[in-house]
Amino acid sequence: MKIANHNNIAYTKAGTFEETRFEKVHNVIFKDSQEPSILVAQEIASLIKDKEANHQPCVLGLATGSSPIKVYEELVRMHKEEGLSFSNVVTFNLDEYYPMDKSNIQSYFYFMHEHLFNHIDILPENINIPNGKVSADDLYQYCIDYEMKIKAVGGLDFQLLGIGRTGHIGFNEPGSHLNSRTRNITLDHITRVDAAPAFLGIDNVPRKAITMGIGTVMSAKRIVLLAWGANKAEIVKETIEGNITPEVPATYLQNHGNTTFILDEGASLELTRVKTPWLVTACVWDESLKLKAVVWLSELLGKSILKLTDSDYNNNGMSGLLTEEGTAYDLNIKMFNKMQQTITGWPGGKPNANDSNRPERAMPEKKRIIIFSPHPDDDVISMGGTFDRLVEQGHDVHIAYQTSGNIAVSDEEALKFAEITQSLCPDCDETQSIINFLKIKTDNDIDSEEVRKLKGLIRRSESLAATRYLDLSDNNVHFLDLPFYETGTIKKNNISDDDVVIMKALIDEIKPHQIYAAGDLADPHGTHKVCLDALFIALKELKHNDYMNDCWVWLYRGAWHEWESYQIEMAVPMSPDQVLKKRHAIFYHQSQKDGVMFQGGDSREFWVRAEDRNRLTAKKYNDLGLADYAAIEAFKRYHF
Structure with missing residues (x-):
């Protein structure tokens, strides 16, 4: 080396460095x-x-x-x-x-x-x-x-x-x-x-x-x-x-x-x-690392947690863990219960229930909830089933779309809407201006303010169609249009005080017991990361308020990745009917179907990705020896 x-x-002084044989x-x-x-x-x-x-x-x-x-x-x-x-x-x-x-x-x-x-x-x-x-x-x-x-x-x-x-x-x-x-x-x-x-x-x-x-x-x-x-x-x-x-x-x-x-x-x-430190050195086995190791071993060997043996642990670098815990049987039961207790059909908390081993609190029975969605479809793609469950169970749910999502609308889609509008209002100068711009637009042209407005309205109308389908009142849907996003190009501005002020105002108005937010951190300059940073700054500045003592933050992942099994702290199962309902909610975002501009390296449509991911999460739980569900949406709690 x-x-x-x-x-x-x-x-080396500021970060973490350990020379290993690998x-x-x-x-x-x-x-x-x-x-x-x-x-x-x-x-x-x-x-x-x-x-x-x-x-x-x-x-x-x-x-x-x-x-x-x-x-x-x-x-x-x-x-x-x-x-x-x-x-x-x-x-x-x-x-x-x-x-x-x-x-x-x-x-x-x-x-x-x-x-x-x-x-x-x-x-x-x-x-x-x-x-x-x-x-x-x-x-x-x-x-x-x-x-x-x-x-x-x-x-x-x-x-x-x-x-x-x-x-x-x-x-x-x-x-x-x-x-x-x-x-x-x-x-x-x-x-x-x-x-x-x-x-x-x-x-x-x-x-x-x-x-x-x-x-x-x-x-x-x-x-x-x-x-x-x-x-x-x-x-x-x-x-x-x-x-x-x-x-x-x-x-x-x-x-x-x-x-x-x-x-x-x-x-x-x-x-x-990082992934398997027990293969490198002696570990300090805190509860989080124990769960990570047991889940890893279960997945590696293709055995459910309760079937792991002493020799399984010893042969895979975890003899030290077994020494601490006594026997594989005792350790297996303990970790199995941890995973089992993440599963709940009551993401807002189950009323009148013992919540000591549940992910969420039983009280207050009806919670005020904000679901922050970076783009106008992240809510239904990433947690549509949980969204539906929260509304069904009577919570005061609010959806906050942090950005307009206008850059994800193709010029062809925008032109289609502009031409429809023109046919209804032939004398509308703004509409004619949009049509003229789109017909001569080149690769180097940044969308005009009118075009950005139209594209944002397309995403807004799709969002309202989806939230209405899930029985959410229009009064509970908030379009924040954070300024950092509104550049007309892929490159966004840095977070400003204006972005944070908007976030703080909504949180202060709702005084939520629960906040859901996108926890995708893959791209440090991506919209999800910037939106999450804006939330974290807002929470830091608001934490002195009394209502924040009762606010829990749950992070969901987007269309590309899911939390690792050992990271999940709340797993919300979905029935086959709910999977179908979630699919239909995603379909309302019509401009993002059939040729979506930000497909990434995955050719599947977002609704297919979401369903496959939710099914895979459920399968992982089943393979660990837990219940067999059609699909599961997963969340990790953020402590601020």
């Missing part, structure tokens, strides 16, 4: 992306200053994507508030789509200027980003010249990287050779799928790119790779613990002597020392 130099001391790359784990992004920016700033003191250029290799955004934000802050100068900095970006005009809002040229270069004092001639408009005849020589330019300034002092789900660094896709240099490359389908949201559909994503090669990256004196979110966990494990292979290009970094992987908790989830 290669251990990097002294530059990593700050990371790991082949130095890596440090942090709770979230905020602190490590600042530390990386500080390392870059220190390097810039050292080079400046020695009258040398500081040569930086830079990455794009969501991972380095907070690093760039901190560098900009240090420039504006602390006087950090970039006058001696020369930059080389890893890659650019091809073909791609630099003025295109999806270009990496645009990205870098938007997030960094427009806000600092770097000399324009020191900025190097691959030119996505080089002619095909000149491209080969252009790549050679890009490579020679890096060598001419002494090579890369520091290379910042992200990692793709294919294991690519830069756009070095599977199959890339160790000695590869700057070149034109064909993008992997998974890479294009991941880029599709930014391009409003995979059909708009370029099929090729210009990228620095593996050899170029490996020549850097220092490399830092950032990985945030659970969607990166599998490829991070494969890169850190797997064998070096061109099928996972990032594994080449195992042979670089000064590389650090900076991870948040989500990206580290599949690492052996």
